Amino acid sequence: MSTINLMKKNVQIVLEKKQLAGVTARVGLVLDISGSMRKLYKNGTVQKVVERILAVASQFDDDGMLDVWVYDNEFARLKPVTERDFNGYVENVILSDSLIHKFGRNDEPPVMEDVIRKYTSEESSKDPAFIVFINDGGCKKTIKKPVVESSNQPIFWQFVGIGDSNFEVLENLDTMEGRYIDNASFFHIQDAETVTDEELYSQLLDEFPSWIQEAKAKGIL
Numbered sequence: 001m002s003t004i005n006l007m008k009k010n011v012q013i014v015l016e017k018k019q020l021a022g023v024t025a026r027v028g029l030v031l032d033i034s035g036s037m038r039k040l041y042k043n044g045t046v047q048k049v050v051e052r053i054l055a056v057a058s059q060f061d062d063d064g065m066l067d068v069w070v071y072d073n074e075f076a077r078l079k080p081v082t083e084r085d086f087n088g089y090v091e092n093v094i095l096s097d098s099l100i101h102k103f104g105r106n107d108e109p110p111v112m113e114d115v116i117r118k119y120t121s122e123e124s125s126k127d128p129a130f131i132v133f134i135n136d137g138g139c140k141k142t143i144k145k146p147v148v149e150s151s152n153q154p155i156f157w158q159f160v161g162i163g164d165s166n167f168e169v170l171e172n173l174d175t176m177e178g179r180y181i182d183n184a185s186f187f188h189i190q191d192a193e194t195v196t197d198e199e200l201y202s203q204l205l206d207e208f209p210s211w212i213q214e215a216k217a218k219g220i221l
Contacts, residue, residue, distance in 0.1 A: 026060075027066055030068075030134065034071075046090050047088075052200060064082055069115065071107070108140050116149070116155065120150075127154070131158065134160050137167055138165060155183065167186070
């Protein structure tokens with residue numbers, strides 16, 4: 001069984017446990033490409049993250065496409081990744097492209113605004129968008145504006161902190177005021193290489209089911 005099929009199987013197990021089987025959602029992946037992430041791009045960790053989240057998209061999304069963004073102090077919306085072309089995606093699409101700004105400082109709001117733009121004005125849909133947002137620390141407090149302004153939209157932000165930096169802003173997401181509904185969650189993994197698929201998927205999909213229920217109750221979905 002190929003690695004991606006094994007990951008899809010693990011996603012399916014978690015979807016059933018969380019009562020998400022049969023849910024259709026668009027899946028986006030936002031990758032921090034600031035300077036402190038350089039090693040994780042070079043050693044294959046980010047490629048593995050892409051593959052693991054692609055398995056989620058394959059189970060959630062009718063077309064099985066994973067939308068991808070990278071950001072430092074600039075951002076780029078990349079071509080989506082699929083099961084047909086995920087091999088070498090990070091090397092071929094991100095690292096080899098000199099036009100993509102990389103390894104600068106991190107600035108989250110501009111890429112978040114682009115995610116909101118894509119899923120609300122450019123490609124509005126009755127299906128929710130599940131956004132996995134990878135950050136290795138120092139997230140800006142100004143993320144409050146895009147999180148709040150998208151809280152009445154069919155977008156759920158799942159932030160994932162990797163490494164051992166400062167995640168204070170993300171740790172305080174649950175107490176963020178001014179939102180129509182709670183539309184964001186955060187968890188931290190020390191080492192993306194050692195966390196098991198089932199553990200990762202269980203944490204990734206922990207708060208999405210209750211958000212779906214509340215979004216339906218409030219007429220967002």
